[in-house]
Amino acid sequence: MRINTGEARILDAAKECCERWGMEKVTVDDIAAAAGVSRATLYRLFPGGKDVLFDALHARERAEFFDTLTAEIDGTDDFEDLVVRLVVAATRALRDDSHLATMLASEPGSVLSELTLDGLPQILRVANDYLGPILKPFLDPEHAEPLIDLLVRVTISYFLSPSDHVDLGDTESARAFLRPGLAVMSPVDGRPNQPNP
Amino acid sequence: MRINTGEARILDAAKECCERWGMEKVTVDDIAAAAGVSRATLYRLFPGGKDVLFDALHARERAEFFDTLTAEIDGTDDFEDLVVRLVVAATRALRDDSHLATMLASEPGSVLSELTLDGLPQILRVANDYLGPILKPFLDPEHAEPLIDLLVRVTISYFLSPSDHVDLGDTESARAFLRPGLAVMSPVDGRPNQPNP
DNA sequence: GACGGTGAGACGTTTTCCGTCTTATTGTCT
DNA sequence: AGACAATAAGACGGAAAACGTCTCACCGTC
Numbered sequence: 001m002r003i004n005t006g007e008a009r010i011l012d013a014a015k016e017c018c019e020r021w022g023m024e025k026v027t028v029d030d031i032a033a034a035a036g037v038s039r040a041t042l043y044r045l046f047p048g049g050k051d052v053l054f055d056a057l058h059a060r061e062r063a064e065f066f067d068t069l070t071a072e073i074d075g076t077d078d079f080e081d082l083v084v085r086l087v088v089a090a091t092r093a094l095r096d097d098s099h100l101a102t103m104l105a106s107e108p109g110s111v112l113s114e115l116t117l118d119g120l121p122q123i124l125r126v127a128n129d130y131l132g133p134i135l136k137p138f139l140d141p142e143h144a145e146p147l148i149d150l151l152v153r154v155t156i157s158y159f160l161s162p163s164d165h166v167d168l169g170d171t172e173s174a175r176a177f178l179r180p181g182l183a184v185m186s187p188v189d190g191r192p193n194q195p196n197p
Numbered sequence: 198m199r200i201n202t203g204e205a206r207i208l209d210a211a212k213e214c215c216e217r218w219g220m221e222k223v224t225v226d227d228i229a230a231a232a233g234v235s236r237a238t239l240y241r242l243f244p245g246g247k248d249v250l251f252d253a254l255h256a257r258e259r260a261e262f263f264d265t266l267t268a269e270i271d272g273t274d275d276f277e278d279l280v281v282r283l284v285v286a287a288t289r290a291l292r293d294d295s296h297l298a299t300m301l302a303s304e305p306g307s308v309l310s311e312l313t314l315d316g317l318p319q320i321l322r323v324a325n326d327y328l329g330p331i332l333k334p335f336l337d338p339e340h341a342e343p344l345i346d347l348l349v350r351v352t353i354s355y356f357l358s359p360s361d362h363v364d365l366g367d368t369e370s371a372r373a374f375l376r377p378g379l380a381v382m383s384p385v386d387g388r389p390n391q392p393n394p
Numbered sequence: 395g396a397c398g399g400t401g402a403g404a405c406g407t408t409t410t411c412c413g414t415c416t417t418a419t420t421g422t423c424t
Numbered sequence: 425a426g427a428c429a430a431t432a433a434g435a436c437g438g439a440a441a442a443c444g445t446c447t448c449a450c451c452g453t454c
Contacts, residue, residue, distance in 0.1 A: 020303055025222040027411060038432045043413065106217055224442060235401045240444065247443090
């Protein structure tokens with residue numbers, strides 16, 4: 001069995017090619033060559049070609065993003081702390097993502113679409129998959145979902161276009177910004193600020 | 198009359214496009230769009246299309262390079278100083294050229310070809326055009342040409358692949374490196390080390 | 395109003411890319 | 425050894441993109 005399964009190799013290659021040429025200019029042959037794989041193999045692993053491949057790449061990057069995000073906030077047991085740290089960590093991760101920065105600089109269109117139009121629903125779905133369980137001790141799902149939804153949108157918006165009034169990459173600034181909203185919402189959910197046992 | 202003549206606008210656009218997509222991936226339409234010019238105009242100014250256009254771009258960059266180079270060594274009246282400063286300034290200019298660095302990183306092939314294969318003869322020709330007159334007071338043309346030829350090749354080689362033994366971007370290191378060769382050559386030319394009046 | 399320069403875009407051709415398929419090779423398992 | 429799965433290499437036809445040329449309408453200048 002191989003250490004790096006074919007899919008991962010190809011996705012890595014696709015990412016490299018994107019940084020080098022931009023999504024618009026990359027061809028399937030470029031990716032196959034960069035992955036050291038024949039076109040036939042690529043089409044076998046990603047039937048449907050470039051679209052499927054890029055969907056898979058985006059899916060993997062979303063998963064990686066939330067993997068590291070959830071790892072970073074592990075062990076937080078206060079509701080407000082948890083939300084604040086999530087938003088701050090997400091904002092910092094977005095800012096530190098050099099691949100994202102490169103893409104955003106060279107072809108804003110496709111990145112913006114991925115963050116705000118076509119891609120947002122899937123981001124929200126993944127966010128719910130990852131963050132829902134984490135918020136479970138504090139909120140029941142029917143309240144967690146709209147909160148996650150809002151946090152994702154707010155985080156993305158302030159990342160794409162920073163505000164003079166708040167810096168979501170700064171813990172205290174983010175806390176001051178988020179507290180009012182969390183305070184209004186907290187009484188509604190009917191659970192204590194500390195997690196249920 | 199326009200401030201920026203069409204040619205320059207288009208060459209600037211081509212340069213931008215190259216940095217963004219790499220020479221292989223750029224199309225004539227990309228360049229025309231980036232220049233804010235119709236394809237018809239582009240073909241009128243550069244009959245022959247992409248090849249002619251890129252030749253013109255390379256020619257312009259060579260000229261610009263030697264323009265700034267000769268400006269930087271202006272006023273030197275000692276032969277050894279002159280050669281040393283030329284080599285050092287050229288090396289530093291190459292190292293500081295961010296466009297060159299970008300291209301070299303993203304598509305080494307075409308850049309190397311431009312510096313060592315197809316492009317070298319033209320570099321040598323331009324170098325002779327610019328540096329010949331400058332060396333005139335010290336060397337007659339039949340001795341100047343082979344010297345320029347060698348200096349260009351050496352500078353390029355040490356730029357592309359730096360040596361542990363000498364740093365041609367450092368004045369003293371370059372001087373120590375060049376002096377023996379210049380000393381051997383000087384008696385041959387039959388002219389004094391100070392320029393003729 | 396004539397005129398040169400330009401943008402928009404139609405056109406036929408050439409090149410590239412796509413997605414599928416076949417064949418030969420390689421490495422693995424039995 | 426032989427069967428088998430996975431793969432590389434590349435042929436193939438159709439689709440899409442890029443090329444280079446051309447026409448025509450427009451606009452500013454003379």
